Amino acid sequence: MNKNILWSLRLGFSGKQSKSIEQLGLSKFLDKSFASSFDKKIPSLLDNSPKSIKELRAKRQEIKSSNPDNVKELLKAEMGVSQEMKAWWLQKMIADEFPLREKMTCFWHNHFVCTFQKVKVNHWVYQHNQVLRENAFGNFKTLTKKIIQTNAMVRYLDNVDNRRDKINENLSRELLELFTLGIGNYTEDDIKNGAKGLAGLNIGENEAQYRPFLENDDTIIYFGKTGKFKADEMIDIIFEQKAIPYLITQKLLKWFIYDNPSEELVRYYGDYFRKVDFEIKPLLTKIFTEEFPKETAGSKIKDPLVYILQLMNELNVEQLNPRLLAFYLKQQGMDLFNQPNVKGWNGGKEWLSSQVYLQRNNAADLLCNGRNISRKVQMSDNDMVNDNINQLLKVSLKWNKSGTNKTIIAELQERLLFHTDENLQKDWETILKYDFNPKAEGSDNAVMRLFNNMIKTPEFQII
Known part of the structure; x- marks a missing residue:
């Protein structure tokens, strides 16, 4: 495989950027990717969804006082918005000239998992996604502090139920196990005391905030330090721990290059990550520029996003409905905003089960014959919507017509x-x-x- 195409697939979602990588060189391509801009305006699809606490309370009161049929319609409307948000994100992935920011946003999305199915407020899910996008190339510690204090996260990991008189350990546990240190690098006491430090961190207007009447102000011992620690101080302490860089370097190597990265590589890049004070941009630059010259093709199974967007790019498909694309990804086990659990998509061999492989081959047949990859779009558990089922797509494959x-x-x-x-x-x-x-x-x-x-x-x- 052409190396520029290989790295276009790795740093984006198709071979679309291969010419830019070849013409600019990898380093300049990365510079432009890091400098890429993004829209900070709230998308119009959220216009009718509640955003403030006042609007959310009004919506809940409307649901509470409505008849069952109206309640169903109100809930279906928000499910529809969630589907549109998937389509909105997919359009960004496809359209961006330098898609590495969206690729990293998707990486963080699967690291700091937070699903619509549990959160149920589209605006909070959007805010969470936007924090990931804004900080995609920033500082890991800073991002951790920001994401832990989003409304979506405190709802998703039940910290709204964590209060001084009734401690809930979910957020405290996943902060250590899945988000920063990994299993075996903390104690149960660290989880229990961390939960006390997070008690009272609850829903706020634009981000989570501590509620004084729910806070626990006990002095706690956290990783050997004693004090009245809250979220930011706790995360500062976590980032002093020896194991802190390695979980994330392992996951980055798995996301971009190797399904099974060596422990040596994980340690090598993790040590560098600590050296640059957990800045993501220099870490990515080092990983990509050092792994680029190696013969690494064949080291990773394509995830469903890369698979289908590569096909669309090769066939020059322009008019495929992104809602159909989102539904196809759900069938493949890569449902945006709705991972199966807090651990996220496992990837690797799970992207090539017999069912997934069959679905991929079916999609290949359909696209090569100019047909949609799915005949229906699921808008909710009980509602299937036909969506241009007979629409023919314009597809064209580029090849050298003077060749043998x-x-x-x-x-x-x-x-x-x-x-x-x-x-x-x-x-x-x-x-x-x-x-x-x-x-x-x-x-x-x-x-x-x-x-x-x-x-x-x-x-x-x-x-």
């Missing part, structure tokens, strides 16, 4: 596959025979059959 069968096969191999062998070559030369005429009528269909065959191979599922 072997040069065309080689061209597609270079774009699509990290590895081929003699058996695959024979299969493809059976599809595109030695006397293939690129000028003949039906030549596009023949090359499309070849392309469809290639993207169904196990080798195409891996980068």
Whole structure:
């Protein structure tokens, strides 16, 4: 596989940025990615969703006083907004000239998991997502402080139920286990005392805030330090711990390059991350520029986002409804804003189960034949909405129309596959025979059959 295409897939979601990487060089491409701008305006899809506490209380009162049918419609409307928010995010991923920010936002989204299914307030979920986007390349400690104090997070991990007279340990536990240190690098006492420090951190107007009548002001011992610690001080203490850099470097290596990164690499980059005081931009720069020259193709199974957006880019699909795309991702186990649990998507081999592989092959057939990847969009558990089920897509595959069968096969191999062998070559030369005429009528269909065959191979599922 062409190295620039490989890294376009890794630093984005398709081969779309490969020419920019080749022309700019990796370092300049990264600089432009880090400097990329993003829209800070609240999207219009949230216009009718409650944003302030006052609006939220009014909506709850409306639901409480409504008849059952009206309640169902009100809840369905918010489910619909959540679906539109998925489409909004997917459009950003597809349209951005330098999509690394959205790729990192998705990484943090799966690290600091927070689902609409549990939170149920779209504006809070959007705020959480926007904090991730704004701080995607910033400082890990700063991001941790900000994200722990979002309304979405204190709702998702039940800190709204954590009060001085009734301690709830959920947020305290996941802060250590999943967000910062990892299992084995803290004690149960640290969890219990941390929960006391987080007691009373509750819903606020724009972010979570401590409620004095719910706070626990006991002196606690946290990782050997004694004091009346609250969220920010607790996170400062966590970031003094020896194990702090390694969980995140392991997850970054898994997200971008290796399904099974070596412990040596995890430690090497983790030590550097501590050295740069947990700044994300220099860490990413070091990882990407040092791993780029290595022969690392074939080290990672494509996640559903990369798989489907690469296909769309190769086939030059422009009008695919993003709601259909979001539903396809849900079928593949990568439901945006709704991970299966607080651990998020596991990735790796789970992206290539027999069911996922079958769905991918079905999607390949549909797209190559100019048809939508799904015939229905699920808007809620009880509502299936037909969405242009007979719409034909305009698809076109670019290939060298002055080439021979072997040069065309080689061209597609270079774009699509990290590895081929003699058996695959024979299969493809059976599809595109030695006397293939690129000028003949039906030549596009023949090359499309070849392309469809290639993207169904196990080798195409891996980068």
